[in-house]
Amino acid sequence: MLVALRMQHEVDSVRQILGQPRTGCHVISSELWTSVEELCITVTENSIKLNKSVNMAKLLYFLSLCVLLAFTVAVQGARQSQDIRCGACRALVDEMEWAIAQVDPKKMIKTGSFRINPDGSQSTKDVPFARSEGHLLELMERVCEKMKDYGETLDSATNRNVYVRFMAREGTSPDISNVSYDSRVTADLKFACEAIVEQHEDEIIEFFSHETDNVKDKLCSKRTDLCDHALKIPHDEL
Numbered sequence: 001m002l003v004a005l006r007m008q009h010e011v012d013s014v015r016q017i018l019g020q021p022r023t024g025c026h027v028i029s030s031e032l033w034t035s036v037e038e039l040c041i042t043v044t045e046n047s048i049k050l051n052k053s054v055n056m057a058k059l060l061y062f063l064s065l066c067v068l069l070a071f072t073v074a075v076q077g078a079r080q081s082q083d084i085r086c087g088a089c090r091a092l093v094d095e096m097e098w099a100i101a102q103v104d105p106k107k108m109i110k111t112g113s114f115r116i117n118p119d120g121s122q123s124t125k126d127v128p129f130a131r132s133e134g135h136l137l138e139l140m141e142r143v144c145e146k147m148k149d150y151g152e153t154l155d156s157a158t159n160r161n162v163y164v165r166f167m168a169r170e171g172t173s174p175d176i177s178n179v180s181y182d183s184r185v186t187a188d189l190k191f192a193c194e195a196i197v198e199q200h201e202d203e204i205i206e207f208f209s210h211e212t213d214n215v216k217d218k219l220c221s222k223r224t225d226l227c228d229h230a231l232k233i234p235h236d237e238l
Contacts, residue, residue, distance in 0.1 A: 086227025087163030088192035144193035151181030
């Protein structure tokens with residue numbers, strides 16, 4: 001009976017201590033905190049069953065390690081997610097720019113109203129097909145399929161994951177010696193790319209409707225904050 005009461009007391013202490021940082025933390029998911037809580041409670045119960053003393057000093061030390069582990073896992077997960085979103089945005093820019101460059105600059109399309117005016121004319125004009133809204137919408141429909149051509153590598157300068165094209169285009173020979181590519185990378189990049197296209201369609205059309213320098217930094221860093229950590233030029237120069 002005394003063992004059971006002591007066990008319940010220690011378990012309640014664990015829940016109370018873990019509950020303090022949990023209520024004020026929005027970084028760590030509830031699922032992760034639950035896992036940490038269950039781990040700590042299991043160790044506490046087993047210690048008492050083995051008739052080992054679990055004083056509060058040792059318990060607090062152990063719980064501190066649990067919380068530190070939880071924060072480490074959460075921060076690492078958030079960092080990886082940011083790297084994926086940043087990589088998808090920068091890859092999207094590369095693919096859009098390359099596809100636009102492949103279009104014959106002489107190719108034109110008619111825009112304007114096709115209604116017949118009273119004088120029998122139409123208010124239409126010829127504009128380059130490349131960078132037209134129709135062309136950009138067409139590219140955005142299939143650009144995320146190109147994420148399958150990208151792999152993951154570690155930037156030694158920043159210790160962050162970056163995503164590079166491992167499938168060679170005509171006239172190029174990329175270095176893929178340290179690039180890993182698998183279904184997980186492809187799926188994560190494609191999912192992130194599709195979310196970017198859906199959420200930032202207007203910004204993509206705005207930046208690609210005319211030739212612009214530093215689109216990666218302007219779109220992916222300043223306008224969307226998808227990869228502010230990878231900004232190559234200061235904000236005030238964008």
